[in-house]
Amino acid sequence: MHSSTKKWLFTKISSLILLPLMVWFIINFVSIYDENHSEVALFFTQQPSKIMFSIFIVFAFFFSALTISEIFEDYIQDEKTKNVANKLLNIFAITIPLITILGIFNLTV
């Protein structure tokens, strides 16, 4: 399979998985964002929200890395700059969810 076809398929599959996760997250975010520390921490520590949030951010950053690289493809003409931007994007898309998941798994109420 061509690498562009693979990228397109990954984008579409991740967007399909993200749609229900986005609905789930935004409703829960509205219900907790203005609550106190223990209420917010409870959301991030209890099941199934801890697992659901972890899956949500993994797919969100995976999808964003694929789609933002398309924006770079359209607007960055210099190949070197584009490669650096894509590498930074991939590092960002791996480290942020990783640190967050480690953080919420160490969180206690």
Added chain:
Amino acid sequence: MLNEKILVLVYNLIMQYKNNPLSPHLQIYKWQISSLLSIAHRIVGVINIIAITAICIWSILLLLGTESYQPINYFLNTFFGKFIAVSLCWTFSFHILNELRHLIWDLGYGFDLKVSKITGVLAIIGSFVLTILFYLIGKNIF
């Protein structure tokens, strides 16, 4: 003499190419629902990932404890905090509906110009309806 003329011609062509406006010529084309939604989808997508990054940082800050969380809690309870929450409801709603539109196109439906315009308008109006619904469901108002 001929060489000089060719050189001038090549130079003029290069300069002309350099001065050409880059695609998509936003300042030239008349705005249409399709172009508006395409650009908005990209901008909203970038806003969403910035917001999700901020939410990740917010969840990590919980590790600092109750005392350190108080300023964040105070900020999120201000008008600006509520404005951010409602704005996020809209950016998520718009992205969900427009992404659904893209997935329907990928299945081979909705390419007709009239249908494409209708689904575009539905995505815009629907995003505001969905924003209200998400907020009301989230706040247990139903």
